[in-house]
Amino acid sequence: xxxxxxxxxLSGPSRHAQDLLRHMxxxxxxxxxxxxGAFAEGPMLLGMRRLxxxxxxxxxxxxxxEDGQVVVVCNGxxxxxxxLRRELEAxxxxxxxxxxxxxxxxxxxxYGDAFLGRLEGMFGLAVWDRRRRRLLVARDPLxxxxxxxxxxxxxxxxxxxxxxxxxxxxxxxxxxxxxxAQYLSVGYVCAPNALFAGMKKLAPGHRLLVEDGxxxxxxxxxxxxxxxxxxxEQSWIDALRSEMExxxxxxxxxxxxxxxxxxxxxxxxxVVAYMSRHTEQPVRTYSIGFAGSSGAALYNELPHARxxxxxxxxxxxxxxxxPDVAALLPQLLWHMDEPVADAAxxxxxxxxxxxxxxxxxxxxxxxxxxxxGGYRRYLDEHYRRSYQRIPRFxxxxxxxxxxxxxxxxxxxxLLNELRLxxxxxxxxxxxxEDRYRRYMEVFGADERAALLNGDxxxxxxxxxxxxxxxxxxxxxxxxDVDLATQMPEDLLMLTDKMSMAVSLECRVPLLxxxxxxxxxxxPARFKVGGGDLKYAMKRALDGVLxxxxxxxxxxxxxAPIGAWFREELAPLVADLLSxxxxxxxxxLDPDAVARTIAEHEAQQADRTDHLxxxxxxxxxxxxxxxxxxxxxxxxxxxxRLAA
Numbered sequence: 001x002x003x004x005x006x007x008x009x010l011s012g013p014s015r016h017a018q019d020l021l022r023h024m025x026x027x028x029x030x031x032x033x034x035x036x037g038a039f040a041e042g043p044m045l046l047g048m049r050r051l052x053x054x055x056x057x058x059x060x061x062x063x064x065x066e067d068g069q070v071v072v073v074c075n076g077x078x079x080x081x082x083x084l085r086r087e088l089e090a091x092x093x094x095x096x097x098x099x100x101x102x103x104x105x106x107x108x109x110x111y112g113d114a115f116l117g118r119l120e121g122m123f124g125l126a127v128w129d130r131r132r133r134r135l136l137v138a139r140d141p142l143x144x145x146x147x148x149x150x151x152x153x154x155x156x157x158x159x160x161x162x163x164x165x166x167x168x169x170x171x172x173x174x175x176x177x178x179x180x181a182q183y184l185s186v187g188y189v190c191a192p193n194a195l196f197a198g199m200k201k202l203a204p205g206h207r208l209l210v211e212d213g214x215x216x217x218x219x220x221x222x223x224x225x226x227x228x229x230x231x232x233e234q235s236w237i238d239a240l241r242s243e244m245e246x247x248x249x250x251x252x253x254x255x256x257x258x259x260x261x262x263x264x265x266x267x268x269x270x271v272v273a274y275m276s277r278h279t280e281q282p283v284r285t286y287s288i289g290f291a292g293s294s295g296a297a298l299y300n301e302l303p304h305a306r307x308x309x310x311x312x313x314x315x316x317x318x319x320x321x322x323p324d325v326a327a328l329l330p331q332l333l334w335h336m337d338e339p340v341a342d343a344a345x346x347x348x349x350x351x352x353x354x355x356x357x358x359x360x361x362x363x364x365x366x367x368x369x370x371x372x373g374g375y376r377r378y379l380d381e382h383y384r385r386s387y388q389r390i391p392r393f394x395x396x397x398x399x400x401x402x403x404x405x406x407x408x409x410x411x412x413x414l415l416n417e418l419r420l421x422x423x424x425x426x427x428x429x430x431x432x433e434d435r436y437r438r439y440m441e442v443f444g445a446d447e448r449a450a451l452l453n454g455d456x457x458x459x460x461x462x463x464x465x466x467x468x469x470x471x472x473x474x475x476x477x478x479x480d481v482d483l484a485t486q487m488p489e490d491l492l493m494l495t496d497k498m499s500m501a502v503s504l505e506c507r508v509p510l511l512x513x514x515x516x517x518x519x520x521x522x523p524a525r526f527k528v529g530g531g532d533l534k535y536a537m538k539r540a541l542d543g544v545l546x547x548x549x550x551x552x553x554x555x556x557x558x559a560p561i562g563a564w565f566r567e568e569l570a571p572l573v574a575d576l577l578s579x580x581x582x583x584x585x586x587x588l589d590p591d592a593v594a595r596t597i598a599e600h601e602a603q604q605a606d607r608t609d610h611l612x613x614x615x616x617x618x619x620x621x622x623x624x625x626x627x628x629x630x631x632x633x634x635x636x637x638x639x640r641l642a643a
Contacts, residue, residue, distance in 0.1 A: 002050045002061065003031030003500075004073040005159035006126055007168060008135050009043035010213045015154075016169070021047035024164040030335070031075070031160060031500045037061045039071050044128050044135065048073040051503055053254055053361060065105045066094055069131045072108070074101045075160050076123030076145045077507065079250050084118060108136075116207060116220050120513045124160055124202075135210040141221035142367075142511050143191070143204030143488030146496055148337075150199050156210050161497075162196055162337040166624075171198070173624045180587065181458035184451060187341030187442040187613055188490040190461035192217070195338045196624075204488045224520035227476070233536075236526050239518060240372075241540040247512035248274035248363070256360040259284030261351060262316070264304025266374070266534060267365025267510060269549050270541055275363065276312040285314040286355040286362070288347060290560055291322045304552060311546050319354045325561075325569055326641050329619050330633040335501040339620040341442050341613035342490055343561040349498040356502045366495055367511035370482045371519040372537040373475070373527035377439045380424070381474050382531045387428060395428065433466050436478060440486065442609045450592040461485050475524035562608030565615075566601060573597065573611060575640045576618045585621060588614070 005024045007016055018040040025036055025047050032049025039046040039062045048061045062071045078084070081100035084107060089095065093106040100121075107115030108127050113136060122144035127136040137158050139147045149158040150165050157168045165171050174197040179189050191201035202208055205221030248271055252258060260275055262268050262285040275283045287305035302318050309316035325346070332349050333339055355362050369375050390399070404426065427438040437444070440462065443451060448458070462485060469480035492508070499506035509515075519527075522536065529535035538550050565573050575581065577597060579590035593614060600607035619637075622628045 002048045002073070002075045003028035003160040003164070004048045004075045004124060004126055005157075005164045006044065006046040006073070006128075006135075007155055007157045008045075008210055010154050010156060010210070010215075012043065014040070014043050014045055016045060018045065020168065021045050023167045024159060025049050027164045027167050028159070028161050030503055033503050035060055037073070039128070041130065043133065044130075046071060046073055046126065046128055048075070051360070051500075051505060053077065053256055053505055061099075061101060063097065063099065063102050063105055065109050069129065070105050070108055071128045071130065072101060072104045072125065074104055074123055074125040076121055076125070076140065077251075077505070078103055078119055078121040078123065079253070079512070080118075080120040113207070113209070113220070117222065122507070122511075126158065132211070136207060137202065137209075138207040138220065139202040139204055141205040141513060142483075142492070142516065144492050144496065144508060144511060146493060147202040147208075148194060148199055149202060149208060151215055152198065156208075156215055158202075158208070162194060162199060163334070165199060166196075173627070174198070175587070175621075175625060178457045178459055181448060181452060181456040182461065183339065183341075183617070184443045184448050184613065185441055185458055186461065186485065186490075187609055188486075188493070189338050190459070190485055190489045193459055195620075201489075204484075225517055226521070227471075227473075227523055228521040229523055233526060233539075236522055236536055237539045240522075240536055241544070243512070243515045243518050244270060244510070244540065245274045245277070247509040247515050249278045251363060251507045251509040251512070252278055254361045257284070257358060258361040258363070259286060259355055259359040260314075260363045261285075261355070261365070262287050262305045262308060262314070263365070264301045264306075264308050264549065265365065265552065266537065266541070266545070266549065267368035268305075269308045269365075269545050270368070270537075271363050271365050271509060272308060272312055272314060273541075273544050276314070282313055282315040284355075284359055285309050285316045286351055287316070287318040288351040288354065289318065289320045291320050304549070307546065308549060317354070317358075319350070321350055324638075325564060326572055326637040327634050329616070330623060330630045330637065332498065332501070333616055333620045334623050334630050336494065336497050336620075339613070339616035340490055340494055341609045341616065342494060343559040343608070343612060344491070345494040345498055346559045346561070348494055349501060352499045352504050352506070353502045356504045359504070361505045361507065362499065363507050363509055364495065365510060366491055366508045367487065368534070368537065370479060370487045371510065371516060372534050373479070373524070374534050374537075375482075376533070377436070378475055378478060378528050378533065379531060380427075380435060380439075380478075382528070383424065384428065387424075400426070432474060433463070436466075436481065437462060442613050447592070451588045453589050461489075473524045475528060479524070479527075561612055562600070562606060565608065565611050569641075570601075572637060572641050573615060576615050576637075577611075581618065585618065587617070587621070 021038045029049055032051045034052040035050035037048050061073050064071045078100040081103045084103040088106045091110055095102055116138055123140045124145040124147040125138050148162045148165055150171050157165055159165050166173055176197040179193045179195045183189050189195050191203040194201050205219055207220045209216045260272050262272055287302055289300040289302040427435040465481040465484040469477045471477050495506055526536040577593050582588050582590040582593050596607050596610050599605045622633050
C-alpha cells in the first residue's frame with residue numbers, strides 16, 4: 001500500500017527539480033511511512049511513499065524490468081500476483097523481488113496495455129516506458145484506490161491524493177462551481193470531477209495514456225457479464241458461498257499483522273467467519289460504539305459484534321467513544337481532500353486508528369450491500385406494488401398530507417421509521433429514476449437553486465449511471481447505479497482516505513473481481529427475494545454465521561452526527577453556518593442555509609446529511625481555499641465551541 005505521484009513534461013525535459021518529488025511525497029507520507037522512492041529522467045518525475053505489506057525487505061519502488069526500460073509505481077495490492085508471476089516466468093521473465101508490484105512491470109513488457117485486464121486487485125498505478133517516452137496511469141475496475149490528475153499547458157501531474165498535486169507549481173486550490181453543485185446534489189464529487197478547479201479524478205476502470213504529447217483517457221475494464229437466467233437457486237447459493245470464502249482467503253496474504261473490522265452486521269461477520277477458517281491464530285477484530293448524545297444508543301453495535309467475536313473465538317477489541325468532533329473534523333477533512341456528506345468517514349477513521357495499534361492490514365465488509373441487495377431502497381418496488389392497490393384518492397388526499405407532517409429523526413428509533421415511511425410515500429408518484437433520487441440526493445434541484453442563488457451547471461452522475469445501465473430489471477438498474485456512483489466515490493473513497501490517514505491498509509474482499517462478476521450474473525430476484533434483503537447471501541451463510549446475525553435488521557456504519565448537531569455541536573453549527581460566515585464565504589445563500597438548520601432543529605425534517613454537507617464544506621474551504629493549517633482551524637473551532 002502506497003501513495004504514488006508524478007509529473008510528466010509534455011514538451012521536452014522536465015522544468016521541475018527532483019526536489020519536487022520529495023515535496024509531493026511529504027504531503028502524503030501517511031500513505032507510506034516505511035519507505036520512499038523516486039525516478040527522474042528527461043521529462044518524467046515519478047515517486048512513491050510505501051507502506052510495506054508484501055516482501056517488506058525487497059519491495060522498494062519504483063520497480064524496473066530486466067533491462068530497466070519499464071519503470072512502475074503502484075498503490076494497492078495485486079491479489080493474483082502469484083498466478084501471474086508463474087505465467088510470466090514461463091514466458092521467460094526473471095523476477096528480482098517477491099513483491100506483487102513486479103508482475104505489473106513484466107505484465108506490461110509481455111502484454112502491453114492489455115495486462116490491465118489480467119490484474120485482480122485494488123490499485124492506482126503508473127507505468128513509464130522509457131524507450132517510447134510513454135506514460136500509462138490506471139485505476140482499478142471498482143475504484144477502490146483513488147487517482148487524481150491535472151493537465152495544464154505543457155505538463156500532466158498525477159497523485160493518489162489531491163493534496164500532493166497542490167504541491168506542484170502552477171496548481172492552485174480553487175473551487176469548481178459545477179463540482180460544488182454536484183457535491184450539494186449527492187454529497188460527494190463523482191469522477192471524473194474533483195472539487196478543485198482544473199483537477200480530475202480518474203474514473204474506476206479507466207486508464208490515462210500520454211504518448212507523443214497527447215493525453216487520452218478511456219475505459220479499459222470489461223463490461224460486467226450478462227445475467228445468467230438458467231442456473232438454479234441452489235447453484236447460485238453454492239457458488240456464492242465458495243467465492244466469498246475464496247476471496248477472503250486470497251486477501252489474507254500479508255507479511256505483516258492482519259485483522260478485521262467487525263460491526264456485527266452480515267458483511268463484516270461473513271468476512272470474520274471465513275478468516276477464522278484460514279488462520280491458525282485467532283482473528284483480530286475491532287468494533288466501535290458511541291457514548292454521549294441521545295442518538296448514540298441507536299448506533300451502538302457492540303453487543304452484536306461481541307456475539308460474532310465469541311462465536312468465532314476472535315481476539316476482540318472494542319472502543320466506546322465520545323469524540324471531540326471540533327478537533328476531529330479539520331484533521332479528517334484535510335485527509336479526505338474533498339468533503340463528503342457521510343458520517344461514516346468519522347466512524348471509519350476512529351476504528352481504523354484503533355485497529356492500527358495492533359495491525360497494518362484490515363479486512364472490511366464494504367460492498368456487500370451494493371452487490372447482493374442490502375439497502376432498504378431496494379425494497380421500493382416490492383412495497384410499491386402493495387401500496388398502489390390503495391385507491392389513488394386515498395393516497396393523494398389522505399396519506400400524502402399526513403406523511404408530509406410526520407416528524408423525522410434518524411437518531412431515534414420511532415422517528416427513524418417515520419422518516420423512512422415519509423420518504424417512501426412522498427416518492428411514490430415520481431418516475432422511477434426520480435424515486436431513486438429522493439432516496440439518494442442530499443439537496444434536490446430546487447434546494448440547490450436556492451442555495452446557489454439560481455441554476456448552476458451540474459454534472460448529473462446519477463442520470464449518467466442510469467443511462468449506462470441497459471438492464472430491464474428495475475432492481476438491477478438501482479444496483480448498477482450504486483456501483484457506479486455512491487460506492488466508488490463515497491464509500492470506497494472515504495474507506496481509502498480514512499484508513500490511509502493512519503497508515504492502515506484496508507482490503508475489501510466482497511469486492512473481489514470474480515465475486516463481482518458472479519453478482520452481475522445473478523438474477524436480481526435471488527438478491528432481494530420476496531421482500532427479504534440479501535436473500536441469496538443469507539442462504540449462502542446459513543450454517544456459517546449464527547442465526548441471530550442472519551436475522552439482524554440492517555444498520556448503517558455511521559455516527560449519531562444529527563443528534564450531535566442538535567445537541568452538543570449546535571453552537572458549532574450556528575457559528576460555522578451563521579449568516580455572516582456564509583455571506584463572507586460567498587458560495588451559498590445565507591437564508592437557504594438558515595432554513596436548513598431550522599428544519600433540523602424542529603425535527604420537521606431530518607437534515608443530518610444536509611448540515612453535514614454544509615459544515616464539512618465550510619471547514620474544507622478554510623483548510624484548502626483559505627490555506628489555514630489543521631491546527632489553526634481546530635483551535636478556532638474549539639475556542640468558539642467553548643465560548
